[in-house]
Amino acid sequence: MGAQGPTEGPLTDEELQLAARNHGMPLEALRYDITPSGLHYLLVHFDIPEIDESSWRLDIAGNVEHPQSLTLEQLRTRLSRTLPVTMECAGNGRARLRPRPISQPWLVEAVGTAEWTGIPLRDVLREAGVGSNSVEMVFTGADHGVQGDVEHDYERSLPLDAAMRPEVLLAYEMNGRPLEPQHGAPLRLLVPGWYGMTSVKWLTRVTLVSERFEGYEQAIAYRYQKDEADPGEGVSRMRVRALMIPPGYPDFLSRRRLVEPGIVTVRGRAWSGNGDVVRVEFGVDETWTDADLQEPVGPFAWREWTLRWDAAPGEHILSCRATDAAGYVQPVEQPWNYQGMGNNLIQKVPVTVGRS
Amino acid sequence: MGAQGPTEGPLTDEELQLAARNHGMPLEALRYDITPSGLHYLLVHFDIPEIDESSWRLDIAGNVEHPQSLTLEQLRTRLSRTLPVTMECAGNGRARLRPRPISQPWLVEAVGTAEWTGIPLRDVLREAGVGSNSVEMVFTGADHGVQGDVEHDYERSLPLDAAMRPEVLLAYEMNGRPLEPQHGAPLRLLVPGWYGMTSVKWLTRVTLVSERFEGYEQAIAYRYQKDEADPGEGVSRMRVRALMIPPGYPDFLSRRRLVEPGIVTVRGRAWSGNGDVVRVEFGVDETWTDADLQEPVGPFAWREWTLRWDAAPGEHILSCRATDAAGYVQPVEQPWNYQGMGNNLIQKVPVTVGRS
Structure with missing residues (x-):
């Protein structure tokens, strides 16, 4: 969230800039079981990074027995799974609130359903060997910027039990085609049932850690807070x-x-x-x-x-x-x-x- | 345009609603020669219509010798042409103007370049036989709504010489794949060099007329006007x-x-x-x-x-x-x-x- 608190005032230039970049799903697209990929909602936190797929690697690091550095080709040859998943942005509906928190000004359209293809995260983790004192996995994306005066790569974590569920994928296809850049190419995390901020795009690293992750996008952003001073609760699963x-x-x-x-x-x-x-x-x-x-x-x-x-x-x-x-x-x-x-x-x- | 004139005031709820539906191309996507289709700018004037491709027809009507009613299959078997085309919305930059006209509040992102595949419009027109007193072609889309208190299907016209240029296509593919619904499936007009409002999506009819077309989207909208009373000049080619x-x-x-x-x-x-x-x-x-x-x-x-x-x-x-x-x-x-x-x-x- 920005430095500016919620407002009763009119829309700001900052909100318009975000609305011009990101987009919801026009509601008539609710007619499709699977949302055409260009109509799926999209929020790009910083910039869409420029990634050379041939030099890109997914690193499995931290508290693991066998650290890995995997090419896209190595990942694509493994046993895959395809799942239709409904994903919604945690901030959906924000712009209808009074007072209105200042951020991406979603009305109600920040949702979509795609068929994602990838490999279960747990298959990769079991090969790497999860260290016994691990409590969380940290997922690092290639997108980089500043938020709340903190410069960082976009990073989120998941508790081990949530990350090891069979439906959690390392996804490289959306609707039967390689991911488009804006949806996280070449590889993204996909956590069915959770709000979209969890499904880290442009994934470069999975790090096993033995303490709770306290990065900006986990400990400051994406929290249910009563007010600015309230540490709040982390946002997780999508509400009905x-x-x-x-x-x-x-x-x-x-x-x-x-x-x-x-x-x-x-x-x-x-x-x-x-x-x-x-x-x-x-x-x-x-x-x-x-x-x-x-x-x-x-x-x-x-x-x-x-x-x-x-x-x-x-x-x-x-x-x-x-x-x-x-x-x-x-x-x-x-x-x-x-x-x-x-x-x-x-x-x-x-x-x-x-x-x- | 709406009933409300240009304003020095803050952004309105109407503008936010439009910004939430439509979307620009995040500027980092200027790195791609061909814009990934989900990143191409998109303006849907009314709603994305629901079209059954099996019953859809393109009618060539009005002042022609041999009226046609063509299936998608008939169109797809003809000799096609593929062209990379840069398309920009005529309203791009509107939200930076002072005072600000109230409509889709584009900053500068309403642009994209796609590879469009289709058949030259003139090939179809020559077979139909253009009547000698024709002056314009009217292109009718399946999208329907109200603007300025006038209920209408989205319709635009082109002078005969502009419409018969070899680069003007009836396009059914974008970036090597069938058009997605939001880009005009199953068929759209594509007029290279002109602002996007000319390239009518969800095309259902081409009508040869012997007088200038005076429909809402031609005679009222998309004009260079000094003020509300000025009839203005029609918007046509993209400015540098x-x-x-x-x-x-x-x-x-x-x-x-x-x-x-x-x-x-x-x-x-x-x-x-x-x-x-x-x-x-x-x-x-x-x-x-x-x-x-x-x-x-x-x-x-x-x-x-x-x-x-x-x-x-x-x-x-x-x-x-x-x-x-x-x-x-x-x-x-x-x-x-x-x-x-x-x-x-x-x-x-x-x-x-x-x-x-």
Whole structure:
């Protein structure tokens, strides 16, 4: 987070600069099981690094019995796994908060689902031999910059048990093609179920450590804080959320939706990092009806929901609200934290129903 | 454009909504001859339409001898052409203008270069037989919405001579793969040298007309206007522009650049819709030096420029300025028009040079 605290004021030039670089997934793309890769949300923390694949290596270092320095070719010849995974940015929804934390100003579009191919991290770690007093793995990316006056490579850690889960991948393909540069080429970490900051892009090193990692992106950024002084809790798994494809068609500037009266099939997706979504409700002016759920796209991916809505002429506010197997339900009133993390307030879509 | 005129005020919620959907090309991607497709700038005017390729047809209609209704398969079996083309949004730079026209708030990133594959439009038109009193072709997209209180499909026209140029394509591939939905699948128009609004996506119909087309996106939007009452001139070819990869590394929030002292190779790209770029100058605190030019990536694509800069400690403003074969030079003072179109003010990159 920046030096500037949350604000009630208008959008800043800094936020616009970030919004011009990064991008969400236009919500009509919720129609695809697998998001076309150019539509998947994208947040590049510093710059997309320039990496020469022929000299690139993944180092497995620190507290291991057999340190490794692996080429992409060595990694690509191993037994791979392909998984559809829904990924969401931890800051999704931030720009709707009042007061508004100053950072990438996401509305609700910072999500996407891709088919990732890679090798299970634990296969590589077992060969390297994890030292017995290891507690965490630190993942280092090649992207470099300054945040909060601290110059650093982007680095995040995971507890050993989370990192050794079978679904955690070292991914080199997205949607059946080599990673594009902005998605972490040649290799990225992929941690299904967790917010996107965990899935370190442009991975260069995995370091086994015997103490908790206290780097900037772990100990300062990505925390649930009440205020600046609060050390807070680390952000981890994605909270349950549903989104809908805004029905009808838009006004270019306001994005206000115009809908023809009569039966409208409303479609959306819902996901959670804490287990299956078990219920989605669709709200019209705060009257809620259960939606139909399709099968999830995969164990770590969203599921579609649909509902036939009889659209009556007039102004309406449409909403959706998901519940997951762990019992979590999306809030209808705004929760708030200092960095604007893990927001899963229900989506609201104002529509005008009328004959055009 | 919206109902609201240009403003000196802060960014509006409407502008943020557009910035969250659309996206520029992060400037470090100027390093690639061909922009990875997910990094190419993207502006979706209304919504990305949902198109069933099996029932989709391209209709050649209006003032033609043999009206056509072509399947994608019929189009794909014809003789194709592949061209690298630099495309820029006509509104690029709008958000830096004072006062600021309210629309998609581009800074300078709304550009990209792709390799497009398709069939020359004129081949199809010659088979259809253009009626002798035709003056324009109207291109209709499947995207639908409201702008300025006018409900319409996105439609633009071209004079016959511009449309019949050999480089104008009906494109179905981008960077060697079928178009992704957001880039106009299954088929889009591609008009090299012109600003992006001309290259109509999700093309469904080409209509030969005997009078000038006066649709919203032609007669109201995309005009060089002095003020709201001025009918203005239509926007057409891209004005000459150079951009640089901001050197050094960024601060996450401010994007301020930090550069190590000493020799820095500065790189960028330059292009024009009015002929080759013949000169690029690099400015340090308004002292200008000629940069080295590489060969253009193609006759309708940008060329790289480089320069070795001896970075002295302190604060500097870096700039670049291109000149094209037609003699146009980028302005150093802000030009202005009511819709913020065709802006090609020189880029300015503030940097801090110092030992970190």
